[in-house]
Amino acid sequence: MAIRVDGVSKVYNLYGNPRDRLKQFVYPRVRKALGAAPRAYYREFWALRDISFEVEQGEAVGIVGRNGSGKSTLLQIITGTLAPTAGSVSVNGRVAGLLELGAGFNPEFSGRENVFMSGALLGLSRREIEEKFDDVAAFADIGEHLDQPTKTYSSGMLVRLAFAVHVQLKPDILIVDEALAVGDALFQKRCFSKIASLRDQGVTLLFVSHDQETVRTLTNRALLLREGRAVTFGPSADVIFAYRRQLHEEEVQAFTSGFGRQRAPSAAVDPVDPNDALNNSGVDTVDPPDPRNEVTRQFGTYDVEVRKVEVLGEGGEAKPVYYPGDRQEIRITLVANKKIKNLNVFIRIRNKEGVKIYSWGTMNQDQWLRSSGAQEPLFWERQFEAGEEFSVKIHHDCPLGPNLYEVQAGVAQEKDLEYGEQKILHWVDEAAFFTMAIKRLEYFFGGINDLRATAECV
Known part of the structure; x- marks a missing residue:
């Protein structure tokens, strides 16, 4: 088992203003000394609630959900950069986590120095890092900037170097958040090709993306989160379908409040007939969800x-x-x-x-x-x-x-x-x-699409 997440929850205390934070630090102690019941000056926000799942060695698992559903919090707990409020996580193998731009980099160090530092954090010796350094530099492809402080890097350069370090140093478990979204199209293509190659080599992958088709094709199982809770965990195609259905339900709500029944008719159109199913915008009203x-x-x-x-x-x-x-x-x-x-x-x-x-x-x-x-x-x-x-x-x-x-x-x-x-x-x-199908002896090509190519000798 590469990753086991068991009953993980994470809660944050949210304060209305700085004074409440100070009150929470002082008043409960005073009330306890006086024998009075303590009072909380904050409200709880549960980023995650009772999340459990397992990832087998060499498996590729995606995590999907709306912004704020708890995806990044879960990844931080798995990588060990954040402690859970309840539950436990066990990870077997060397973990490389690409969670945010420049995560783990010292902005005062050069790119070269950060490569060696990141490699050391992954448990590699200096000799092992030196052997792989040329591959890292070639994949990052940032030229002379490699010897400049990373605080001078653009967001694209940061993600190039960070990704190159993590994939070329061959971790046992690769965890990737949405950081790749800032890269250019060619670099993203290279990244996804490399991820697929690592997956084929037995590297365990935990992948977060809003791109449903990428999750479907890159992973074999997926986890859907909604408001910090696990909705479903199973084959990626089924989970992506459940995610689309969730988005549909939310779109219906937005449709109703946005340009559905609530919209007032403009002066340029006739008043809406309450017995007519169409409003003035030509958009229909919304029925309750269908059990089908x-x-x-x-x-x-x-x-x-x-x-x-x-x-x-x-x-x-x-x-x-x-x-x-x-x-x-x-x-x-x-x-x-x-x-x-x-x-x-x-x-x-x-x-x-x-x-x-x-x-x-x-x-x-x-x-x-x-x-x-x-x-x-x-x-x-x-x-x-x-x-x-x-x-x-x-x-x-x-x-x-x-x-x-x-x-x-x-x-x-x-x-x-x-x-x-x-x-x-x-x-x-x-x-x-x-x-x-294809008639191999009459007309044959490779790939998913026929470009109708022709050849000539010149």
Whole structure:
């Protein structure tokens, strides 16, 4: 077992003002001496409550949750930089924790000096660090700045050096928080490639990120935190789905308070009919959560419902297997359960490894029509009546590599044509599947996408 977290809780005492902190230091002692019951001049904030989970050696585990859910606090407790109020943590192996920019660096030391100091803290001898120093310097790629004090570094340079130290010195357990988000795109690519390589070499990974697809593809299990409590711990795909459902519930609340029923009509529109399901913004009101969300791989308000998702060939026939270059139609059949408009019907395609290959919806087409000046009516402007059934057909080529692919489908109500604010009406995971095959003796390529390359001799 690499990491065992058992009943960990962390509480902070929050004071309204500095005087209350002084009162808490003095008055309880005085009251106790006088035989009176003590009084607290603070309120408790529980950053974590009774968190328990285990990480096997060589396993990759993600931690997800909204800001303030307790992710960073939990990582600090696991790395030993913060003591829990209750519970215990046991860690087996050398731990490298990349929790925040420049964590563990002395700002007065040069980058070179900090590399040796960090290596020593990881338990390496000076000789071992010297043997790995060139690899660290090459990965960090900060040039002559390596011999300058780290207090002169930019945030990107700090994370470059910190990450290089932690991954090149080969820890047993690597713990990574959101620090990588400040790096440029190329460096992030190198970081994630290195993390995947370390994971394949048996390094245990504990990874925190708001990027759901990265967590899904980089880890095999995940923990979802909400307001300091563990919501679920299990396969990453299931946990990410639970996280999306949680975000949906919070978006519905924000939708109601933001531009739903509470918004007053402007002078440019007619007063809202209380018997009409649509308000003046064209956005529907919110119903209580549907119990179907709790038992299936779907969620939403079900104001509009996805009834069927079909993957069809170019002629409209059911077709489970495709070859690169084939045309494909994904047909989504829906029903409006109330009068509604401002809809966006969309799909997402993922391979069996969980990598998102493509996402697209009717609003993407509406955006193009509006920007190009086309006179075609926008799907977003169409109004549907209660009980009305309709279908959306999405046509595209299939330049994909051989694999099994999952189709996710959904429908959302959009405030505008800018993807600025939305309400998920119905989202369905594993709505349909299809297989891509390849005729190896006729046309072959490697990878997940066919770039239609050609070659010539010059």
